[in-house]
Amino acid sequence: MILVTGATGTVGRALIDALAPTGEPVRAMTRRPDSAALPAHVEVVAGDLDDPDSLTDAVRDVDRVFLVSTGPDGPVQDRNLATAAAKAGAARIVKLSTLSVGDHRIDDPITRWHRAGEDAVLDGGVPATFMRPTGFMSNALTWARTIAAQDTVFHPYADGRVSLIDPRDIAAATATVLTQPGHEGQAYPLCGPEALGPADEVAALAEVLGRPLRYVEVSPEAAHRAMTEHGMPAELADAVVAKGATTLQPGVAGPDDELRRLIATAPRTFREWARDHVGAFVR
Ligand SMILES: NC(=O)c1ccc[n+]([C@@H]2O[C@H](COP(=O)([O-])OP(=O)(O)OC[C@H]3O[C@@H](n4cnc5c(N)ncnc54)[C@H](OP(=O)(O)O)[C@@H]3O)[C@@H](O)[C@H]2O)c1
Structure with missing residues (x-):
């Protein structure tokens, strides 16, 4: 049984x-099972990574775990699940x-x-693999509102470049790691096929949508303000802006060789991702 958190x-x-064709039994964890709308073939379990007691049912009889933690409490969440998984x-x-x-x-x-x-997971003592992806192509969904309203994308760090990755390719690589032997003790850097800046992404979206879009570089402060005005906690907005600044550093635009090896095919391009998600940007 594979436990999928997140x-x-x-x-x-x-x-x-990605796991469905393997026939592996999957248990899917969520804090809100009633509204999760998960496929019928998976077992759904309630669990909250912030509440260790709630994880007992989730890890029962599980031999492999996919762990998604989020935000500043991530290290505690990682420790909670690693401890529960070790006990189970x-x-x-x-x-x-x-x-x-x-x-x-x-x-x-x-x-x-x-x-x-990662350190907390290692402390738990269960053999671990770390999937280390670069920025997700799906982050562009946060632009849907201003694209629909103004045909415009406001984003800082015009000179930043990231080898963006399609989350479906992260999932495919993770399915390989979960279902094939020999990945314990590894940490996989996962980069997509092309290093892109925000203007490149906006150009690809415009092509797919079939109408011109404008890219406007804004200050990190303005980006921070927009995020908190839309309900993001300030600490998380600080972190997102600081992460954006790292796109100006070398190393964020890495090679896609590890991803290719794990998924045994060509990684998806941003244009492919945009074509498959065009509905999210239509007015
Ligand atoms: N976006 C990027 O560019 C990027 C790049 C590299 C790495 N990452 C990492 O990817 C991770 C996020 O993955 P994602 O984008 O797939 O997630 P996501 O779409 O943001 O969804 C968050 C998931 O976490 C679950 N969750 C949140 N709090 C929880 C809690 N207390 N207990 C149990 N589950 C909880 C939610 O489930 P319920 O609400 O159903 O409980 C949901 O399924 C983060 O660690 C992030 O740092 C992101």
């Missing part, structure tokens, strides 16, 4: 689809981490949370 989120939900006798944990953990030049809050989280 099962209603971007990568966890894609992982459920799980054989492997695969944690969704972030690329920059492996780059000592980068030290923003999100990177620190994942570094501490």
Whole structure:
């Protein structure tokens, strides 16, 4: 039995689809089972990574765990699940981490949370694999509102470049790691096929949508303000802005060789991702 946490989120939900053809039994964890709308073939379990007692049912009889923690409490969440998984006798944990953990030049809050989280998982003693993806293509969904309203994308760091990755490719790589032997003790840097800046992404979206879009570089402060005005806690907005600044550093635009090896096919391009999600940007 494979436990998938973050099962209603971007990568966890894609992982459920990626595991379906393998026939492996999957248990999907969520804090809100009644509204999770998960596929009928998975067992749904209630669990909250912030509440260790709630994890007992989730890990029962599980031999492999996919761990998605989020935000500043991520390291505690990682520790809670790693401890529960060890008690339940799980054989492997695969944690969704972030690329920059492996780059000592980068030290923003999100990177620190994942570094501490990886250490917490190792402390639990269950053999672990760390999936370290770069920025997700799906982050562009946060632009849907201003694209629909103004045909415009407001985003800082015009000169930043990221080898953006399709979350479905992270899921495919994770399915390989969960279902094939020999990945314990590994940390995989996962980059997509092309290093893109925000203007490149906006150009690809315009092409797919068939109408011109404008890219406007805004200050990090303005981006922070927009995020908190739309309900993001200030600490998280600080972290997102600091993570954005790392796109100006070398190393964030890495090669896609590890991803290619794990998914045994060509990684998806941003244009492919945009074509498959065009409905999210239509007025
Ligand atoms: N976006 C990027 O560019 C990027 C790049 C590299 C790494 N990452 C990492 O990817 C992770 C996020 O993955 P994602 O985008 O797939 O997730 P997501 O779409 O943001 O969804 C978050 C998931 O976490 C679950 N969750 C939140 N709090 C929880 C709690 N206390 N207990 C149990 N489950 C909880 C939610 O489930 P319920 O609400 O159903 O309980 C949901 O399924 C983060 O660790 C992030 O740092 C992101």
